[in-house]
Amino acid sequence: MLRNYPKKVALKNGKTVIIRPLKEEDEHALRDFYLTLTPEDRRYLKHDVTNPRLVHEWTHHIDHNYVIPLVAEDSGVIVAAATLHRNPHSWSPHVGEIRLVTHREYRRCGLGMLMAKEIFSIATFLRLEKVIAEMVEDQTAAIRIFEKMGFEREALLRNQVIDHEHQQRDLVIMSAYLSWLWEKIADLVMDSYDDHSGRY
Secondary structure, three states: OOOOOOEEEEOOOOOEEEEEEOOHHHHHHHHHHHHHOOHHHHHOOOOOOOOHHHHHHHHHOOOOOOEEEEEEEEOOEEEEEEEEEEOOOOOOOOEEEEEEEEOHHHOOOOHHHHHHHHHHHHHHHOOOOEEEEEEEOOOHHHHHHHHHOOOEEEEEEEEEEEOOOOOEEEEEEEEEEHHHHHHHHHHHHOOOOOEOOOOO
16 A cells, blocks of 8 residues: 555645655654744644644544545755544544645645545545545635545535634535546546656
8 A cells, every 4th residue: 555655746836745654764854844824724624733742643643444645845944734433443434534734845746636645545446435525615726626636525514623723614514436536536636637656
């Protein structure tokens, strides 16, 4: 599953990045990446990513049975992170959750779509049938991106989220089935994906 990494990919803006699994040694680089996010970006994340103890936990206790984390790096600097969350021992072992965040300077160049494609590829390898994504309702840009990838709104939970400013917000749950999502995402990234690993 993870033997196909690292992968060298070219973006629409001409830059080249490496996509690979997160490692224990990435603790400081991952923390630095999260610190580059604006307060507006961090406002919509589930956790306080500025907490160094939390980043330490994520990097030093990686369990691929439950969370598979990928990062994209440019010249050793992490510029995107994506994770696939699942629980094979729950009543939804066929469902995974995707979380994705990219550096502002690496948006609109195909990187987010490429990271999503890698996550979907892993989910397919694990024989998951469905993937979900959760976001606050006023994350309109993120919602449009997931809709473009083929996700549909499945539920709206009123006042489900309390953000870092202690404001209650509605949570949107979007979902897609891998059986038809794979074709959609493959078409979307065809023009921006340039795999040099020779193993994809």
